Amino acid sequence: MGYLDNTSITVDAILTKRGRELLSQGGLGAFNITQFAFGDDEIDYTLFNEDHPNGSQFSGEAIENMPLIEAIPDEGNTMIHKLITLNSGTSKLPIVTTNIPKITLNLGASINVTPSTLNFNDVSAQSEPSGYLYTIADRRLLAGFGGGRSDNYSPVKTARTAFSQTIMGGDSVSLTALNSTSLFGTNTKLLTTLTIEGRDTGARVTIPVSISKTQIGQTTVTTETGISLR
């Protein structure tokens, strides 16, 4: 007779910054966990050794013995790579692409970014039914940040912690650069990133955003100064 296998793993969770923010705003009423996801952020699958000399049972030896780091409380820096559920035999996994690989804006300029998901439900490119999460790493650089959707769906504004902001919803997102040079200092451009994550697949893409100090439609006004004589 042996010991029964204890199949339940117990782990302690920590609150993220956003979790603390919500808990402080409205107690457990505002802090309402309803769903979960699994992640594998620090796993490098190239460590999976198909040619292990001891056989395929040992292919995952390196990964399985990897000590893991403690949880990071910044929600923007954890759960980046999620585990997903797909049918067995899937050889191509969903990936998110955008119509614009890199965003460069002048002061006050706007742009729409439309993501699509490839290899999802055996369709080459489509919008995900549940929409996307859009996260701008430094919200200060934008005068406007909003999502649109063809069926008049209103995007939900969510996390606003530190400089980042996440909005949930639309088939596309609109970015409008700030119209002020106050943040630039001596820099000619400011950089941030836009991360788009499919809510159905968990696939995500991060694209760089560059805001140039150049103004659009700049007007120069010349005035005269001096003494007016009769």
Place this chain on the structure above:
Amino acid sequence: MSFVRFAQTDIVNDTAKITTSTWTGNTNALTAVFTSSTQAVLHSPSSSGAHYINVFNKNPQSDTTAEVQYSIAYGHKAGSGSEHFTHAVGSYGKSPSRNIYSQYRQLVYGTETQNFTFVDHTPDDIYVINVNRSRYKHNLKPGSLNLTLASGSSVTNGNTVVHLTDDSITTTGSSVITNVGRQFNLVSGSNGVRLGNTVQVVGSGSYGYFYPDAGLIILNAAALGHKFKTAAYAGLQRGVNSNTQEDNHVKLLYTIESGSSFIVDSEEKVSSTYYFARARNFEFNYTTNPSFIDDNGNVLINSMIDNPTSYITTVGMYNDNGELLAVAKLSQPVTKDFTKEALVRVKLDY
């Protein structure tokens, strides 16, 4: 699909009581008594020292890590035993000792008319031990109080010794509810168990009350005075002259110092929620990890096309808006494929 909703039965709430020692450094018994020469200025009725004396765990004059553990005060309902703030007609009796008595009477009873009565005896004066708020969590733990008072420097040298505790165990937790929470009798005994059958000192009432929710001990000065009849500074014969600084709280301080043992535990209720995150055999076998696929989404490892394997390292917990509210890390990666299921119990403390 990357998100899975918790079923109602997957979320379980639990509350546990955590007990620790009250004193700094998790010290069980506080044996030493130190005071600050700058705080314990006694002969000025407007000074804090005339009202109470802070007791430190180390010498605050020489050790910067010294922390206040508790305070001792003396209260008299007519203001005797301390100097008047203004010694003039119209202000007689207004003194630190009256301040203390009135203050704690208001706290405990919420009225200026009810005096502290210990069983059937209503003394004119009280001692107060007020445990520093930063020393305990939610409340002091009933049944853990063990305070030794002694009339001399050695508790075995013929001196009077009293071992005080609350009677929460003897009364099986039954208490009087006051404005500052539960009230237990302070009795002779140990660990919440009363010694003998009575809470009283003959003719003087009980030794006092213990208020664990407020971190307070109110001592019956008459009962202690009856028990400690030695008249020296180490005894507890109070000076009750009017407009005279009698340093009565210092007398209690020396008695505690001679007893050399003050034990009381701190108690905290920690509410935890357990979330059961399940990965069934057909779920979570693929990953969006970029090392798993190439730029076009093709699985990089051939054997994983037919037998995909993923590794769970993190559990993310979200609200309906998709905001990540809590995160838990496993100590080692858990292998997941179509032949394995995983159940992760995530504990979140508030």
